[in-house]
Amino acid sequence: MKPIYLALDFPDWQETEGFIRRNKLQGVPVKVGMELFYRQGPQLIEKLKVDGHPIFLDLKLHDIPYTVYKAMKNLAKLGVDLVNVHAWGGSEMIRAAKQGFMEGNPGKNSRLIAVTVLTSMDNRTLSEELHIPVKAEESVLNLAMMAKESGADGVVCSPWEVPSIKRNCGSSFYTVTPGIRLKTDQHQDQQRIASPTEARNNGADAIVIGRSVTASSDPKSKYQQVIKEWNDDNER
Template structure:
């Protein structure tokens, strides 16, 4: 069971959706022995600045830098170089930016990492945000296919562009696996334990169910960080994951 708990820990990414570097580092102090990686998103990065990534790396933790780059290829490539220099372990772009943009990001990351003499961060693409439900997808965003079909198409495009994987709802894991194979990385937000509330997430799944579907990493935020005892909440999720490994 000990080995399963260790593996479960490595699959858990905690979202540091807080406003200050001090709050983020406090959570890391409470959770670093139980969590394999921490996610820095727009909320923290834009308020604490790029230095928060360096501070987290100095604290000895792995960082998923979730800024969802989406612009013309040259702009995204130059931004990706900067994020690589910060020391992030995973960075992401939007698959909707297209093949040229994604390929430019991946090439820039690998070139910058080689120049710095360090391992390249993994580059992944966001497919359809987990806050989007089928009604918004079709009637607001204007897609005529269903969400699963579009996610599978974007995942395949991502693989063809040379990226390492995607961010997608756990509801789409199976179709991504069929399209892209078992070695393609899938990171799943929209993870909600049965004992938590869904919040603004629409396409959700429990941790054990997502892992059973084939997720590589699970991103969990408020069900852990919003609890009075974040470490206890994280341990509860890790124990649930270990039971299905």
């Protein structure tokens, strides 16, 4: 079954644990981002692993290669399933991250992935604010191809860029897609969004969903709806 990573966008462990237990979500794949990790640290990862959660550690490392190498070497020791860097750091930084990743936890069946263009960004942001002369899809593909050549196992991208990435980087190159919303949900601060069904049809390997579930009046029911949309055709 392809994973659905539930974004634990909570300020501390108390709220996180309460949400998981109230909604009987023990053991589901989860994404831990900056807010929670910076507050709770590595101990949080150990607590989640005790409950059997596959973990995507989403810290988007972006610094000089040596700093990222040292940081990734430590993060790899946590034994999470996915950990990421920001592809904008360039090929040398990604290669350094991969070296630290391999040295920190050799033999672990986990993946180093690179963030391409955030799903909160659109073509206007790229052209008018960042002065990047190509559209989001082309920029994402360029970053994905560079990341693969630099040793990354996959990328974070929107569902709409997955087909192009698979064509150019190979079907085994792992694609994780945030910006997932059910049809009835608000877009909030995301721009390049898609439903679980659209992400599945485009060939995504994993999806990330957060506020559509965590801010719902019935998170358990909402999560089950996401599972149904995501897995309907995967199980046939």
